[in-house]
Amino acid sequence: MAGHSSRKVLPGFDLTLGVTVVYLSLIVLIPLCAVFIKTASLSLEQLWNTISAPRAVASYRLSFGTSLLAAAVNAVFGFILAWVLVRYSFPGKKQVDALIDLPFALPTAVAGIALTAIYAKNGWIGQHLEPLGIKIAFTPTGVLVALIFIGLPFVVRTVQPVLEDLDAEYEEAAASLGATRWQTVTRVVLPAVLPALTTGFALAFARGVGEYGSVIFIAGNMPLISEITPLIIITKLEQYDYAGATAIAAVMLVISFALLLIINLLQAWSARHGRRAT
Amino acid sequence: MLMRKLLGLTGLAASSLLILSVTAFAQAPQSLLNVSYDLSRELYKDINPAFVAHWKAKTGNAIAINQSHGGSSKQAGSIIGGLEADVVTMNQSPDIDILVERGGLVSKDWRKAFPFEAAPYSTTTVFIVRKGNPKGLKDWTDLAKPGIQVIVPNPKTSGNGRYTYLAAWGFALKSSGSEAGAKDFVKKLFANVPVLDGGGRGATTTFAQREIGDVLVTFENEAPALAKEFGEGKFEVIYPSLSVEASAPVAIIEKVADKRKSRDAAKAYLDFLFSAEGQEIIAKHNFRPSDPAILARFKDRFPPIKSFRVEDLLGGWEKVQTAHFADGANYDQIMAGR
Numbered sequence: 001m002a003g004h005s006s007r008k009v010l011p012g013f014d015l016t017l018g019v020t021v022v023y024l025s026l027i028v029l030i031p032l033c034a035v036f037i038k039t040a041s042l043s044l045e046q047l048w049n050t051i052s053a054p055r056a057v058a059s060y061r062l063s064f065g066t067s068l069l070a071a072a073v074n075a076v077f078g079f080i081l082a083w084v085l086v087r088y089s090f091p092g093k094k095q096v097d098a099l100i101d102l103p104f105a106l107p108t109a110v111a112g113i114a115l116t117a118i119y120a121k122n123g124w125i126g127q128h129l130e131p132l133g134i135k136i137a138f139t140p141t142g143v144l145v146a147l148i149f150i151g152l153p154f155v156v157r158t159v160q161p162v163l164e165d166l167d168a169e170y171e172e173a174a175a176s177l178g179a180t181r182w183q184t185v186t187r188v189v190l191p192a193v194l195p196a197l198t199t200g201f202a203l204a205f206a207r208g209v210g211e212y213g214s215v216i217f218i219a220g221n222m223p224l225i226s227e228i229t230p231l232i233i234i235t236k237l238e239q240y241d242y243a244g245a246t247a248i249a250a251v252m253l254v255i256s257f258a259l260l261l262i263i264n265l266l267q268a269w270s271a272r273h274g275r276r277a278t
Numbered sequence: 279m280l281m282r283k284l285l286g287l288t289g290l291a292a293s294s295l296l297i298l299s300v301t302a303f304a305q306a307p308q309s310l311l312n313v314s315y316d317l318s319r320e321l322y323k324d325i326n327p328a329f330v331a332h333w334k335a336k337t338g339n340a341i342a343i344n345q346s347h348g349g350s351s352k353q354a355g356s357i358i359g360g361l362e363a364d365v366v367t368m369n370q371s372p373d374i375d376i377l378v379e380r381g382g383l384v385s386k387d388w389r390k391a392f393p394f395e396a397a398p399y400s401t402t403t404v405f406i407v408r409k410g411n412p413k414g415l416k417d418w419t420d421l422a423k424p425g426i427q428v429i430v431p432n433p434k435t436s437g438n439g440r441y442t443y444l445a446a447w448g449f450a451l452k453s454s455g456s457e458a459g460a461k462d463f464v465k466k467l468f469a470n471v472p473v474l475d476g477g478g479r480g481a482t483t484t485f486a487q488r489e490i491g492d493v494l495v496t497f498e499n500e501a502p503a504l505a506k507e508f509g510e511g512k513f514e515v516i517y518p519s520l521s522v523e524a525s526a527p528v529a530i531i532e533k534v535a536d537k538r539k540s541r542d543a544a545k546a547y548l549d550f551l552f553s554a555e556g557q558e559i560i561a562k563h564n565f566r567p568s569d570p571a572i573l574a575r576f577k578d579r580f581p582p583i584k585s586f587r588v589e590d591l592l593g594g595w596e597k598v599q600t601a602h603f604a605d606g607a608n609y610d611q612i613m614a615g616r
Contacts, residue, residue, distance in 0.1 A: 053605060054614060120488040137488075138473045221432055221474040223613040235434040238351040239603065240376055 035253065038246040050247045055223050056232055062140055063229040064255060067208030070147035071155075075201045078155025079193070085156070086163040100157070103150045108213030115146055116218045138220030143228060146214045151204030158200035162193050191270075198267040202260055209256055309342040310543055313363035315350035315373075315437070317478065317499070318526075321563045322367070328559060329550045333543070341543060349477065350437060357383060357531065364535050364544045367528045367551075370437045372595045374529050381533070388529040394568035397525035398551035399560045402585050403445040405516040406485070406494040406501055413492045417518050418449045421493060422466040429491035430471050431481040433609055437524075438478035442495045443468075443609065444598065445522040448591050452520060465612045486513070497524065498580075499564040523585040526565070 042050065050056070085097055103111065117123050119137040121130045126137060136142050166189065174184040212230040219226045229252055236245035314322060326343040333341045346353065346363070354373040357363050358380050366384075368374055377384040389395045407415055413426060421428050433439035443464065450463035475481040478496055485494035486508050493516075501515045528548050535541040550556045557567040561576040573580060592598050602608045 050605070055610065116488070120490065122489045138490075216476055217480070220472070221476070223474075223610070231435075235432075236605075237355065238349070238435050239599075240351065240355070240380075241605075244605070 032253065035246045035249050038243055039250045041243045042247060046243075047247055050244045051251050055227060056229070056248055056251075058224045059227045059229040059232045060251070060255070062143065062226065063209055063252075064259075066140065066144045066147055067205050067211075070144055070151050070208050071201045071205035073148050074151045074155045074204045075197055078152055078200060078204075079159055079197060081152075082156045082159040082163055086160060087168070100153050102153075104153045108150065108211065109217070111149060112146060112214035112217030115142070115149060115214065119145065119218065137218050138226070140219075140226050142218035142220065143215050143226060146218050147208040147211060150211055150214055151208055154203035154207060155197070155200035158196045158203065159193050162196040163189075166192050195267050195271050198263055198270070202263040205263075206256060206260060209252065308339055308543065309344060310364040310540060310547055311344045311346065311362060312365050312367055312547070313346045313353050313357060313361065314367040315353060315369045316347055317369070317497075318367060319345075319347050321560065321565065324559050324563070325551065325556060328555060329547055332550055332553075332555070333546060336546075343547070349435075362534050362538065363531050364538065364540045365528065365530055365548055367526065367548075369524065369526045370440070370595070371525075371527045372599065373437075374527055375595065377529070377531065383531050383533045384529045385532055389527070391530065392528065392548060393552050395525070395527070396529060397527045397568055398548075398556065399565040399567050400523050400525035401497045401499045401565050402521045402523055402583055403441050403495060403518075404498045404501065404521065404583075405518060406496060406504060406513050407492065407516055409512055409514065411514055411516065415493050415516060418446055418463075418467070418520075419453075421446075421470065421495070422463055424470075426470050426493070427472050427491040428467060428470045429473065429475075429481050429485040429494045430468075431478050431496070432474040432476055433603065436475075436477045438481070438497055439474070440603065441497070441522050441524045443602070444588060444592060445495075445518075445520075447602070448522055448586050449518065449520045451591065461608060461612065464608075465615065468612055469616050498566070502564050517581055517583050519584065521583055521585045523587050525568075525587075 039047065081100065085093065085100075116137050119126045119129075119142060121127060121135075121137070123137070129136060136145055170188055170192075171184050174188045175181075179187065210230065212228070212234070215228050216231060219228060219231075221227055221231060229248060233245045233248050233252075236242075236248065312322065312326075322343075322345055326345070329343065330341055333339065346356075346361070348356075350368045350370065350373045354366070354368070354376050357366065357377060366374060366377070371389075374384060374388060378386050378388065385391070392398075405415060405421070407413070413420070415421060415426070420426065430442045431439035433443045446464050446467050447460050450460040451457065454460060454463065473481075473484050473490060475484055478500060481494060481496060482500055482504060485491050486504055498515070501513070504513055505511075528551060530541065530544045530548065532541070535544045551560070552569070554569070554572065557569045557572040561567045561572055561579065564579065566580050567573050567576070586592075588595060588598055600607065
């Protein structure tokens, strides 16, 4: 966050920037360019027909909508989890801490099958929800559940170190100055962790948008209802429609990039804003 | 900040990339790579040792057969992308036709290179119902009735699902006599589908393990696997009055075979599939052998069924692809209007 103030004071700027640019080009930009070049083999009309097909549009809505919602849910509960893990000590804390990373380590297909087994109408949870008229597996809600599952570690792991750095003394000071608990949280703790929280939110969101393995088992994959965008891409690949697949991928990239950019700008703004306030 | 974050994101994406690893035997000419579809795994586990013994007896040379399995369209895509397969063994001919079309990897008249239009075996689409057939489902018309739940794999992503769709279409085309009638019928049938799994095995799991649906429409060869997994007698197989013949074609990838000088071995390998020994192994894996003499010997396992070929009734795969499965074609219209 040092930004412009430290420019050219440290040596090695040219070398490291060179490495950064080359590395980014090789790993990120060239593969992404390939997506756009492949897409360019379509005529404008074909392109528009492909990306504006009702099934594709319905899938954008589902993929981006559930990813944003899942990231928001994770931001709230991930923050609470991180808080508990940092501020309190209790038996089994180490184990809980390790559990958080599990969605990272688990192959996504396994996660998908496990979630489906639990939420299907004869599963542990599904069998109690079904009589109440609540269906989770094979509906868009199932997609949301899967995305919440895989996105959780991103929020916890980004917020946790910031909370650890934030001395409990600040909160004690706030309390002794007469702040209520609510004020302490909203005025003292939250501004400090907000940048980390937005990063966690952005990561969870980005992961959700691209997620295929776990979602595909629980979604039900009904056209216009529970088809995620990555499935539309896979479908096109199955039909050897590589240009169509990359066209949809390009749409995802552009929307994701725009959203991540907005999140980053918001974060930069809130960081500046927060510093001025303190 | 942004760059750093994007870098982090790509790292994640890269690590989650699934890479199909196939051991490349660069040196030894006496090896073959057979690129095949998903559900033939068990079959070729038995075919390959039998062929290795056969080859040894015939030529005195050792040979190694390497296998690669995956979704058949994906496998064809890998070959187009440069995977050096000597032979392909697929479950639908479009996945070989694409190899002719893109890069001329396979000769145009590959169907004539082997007997039975180069298909050593076929299977057919059947119904699997729960014990005692509680809903009394006998034929396609029963599946399109309101209140019946039908489990079918996604026709957009699985050959199995495509055959189910085509079988229903063919049945309705014959019974109603018109395309419009067929479309109307298939629409009613697919309105009864609550879940579209990506592939055949996924649909089987949904039906058997999750206990969703009244009937599973899938390949005949899935039925014994189901009985083995979930216990005999829990499910019954119903043969509809008309179904589709899903033949599994094979071909030599000539460009690769010529380059690797493996043509003779590749030819012998595929010939072996059509031999009496190969056909018997195929029958034991519940695929219908193309050789009528061998099929007759296993007739208790394969009840006679009236089936049509896509080439005969529906004008061939190319037409089926554009009229039914292309974007915005019949299947999309049916699903959009549910």
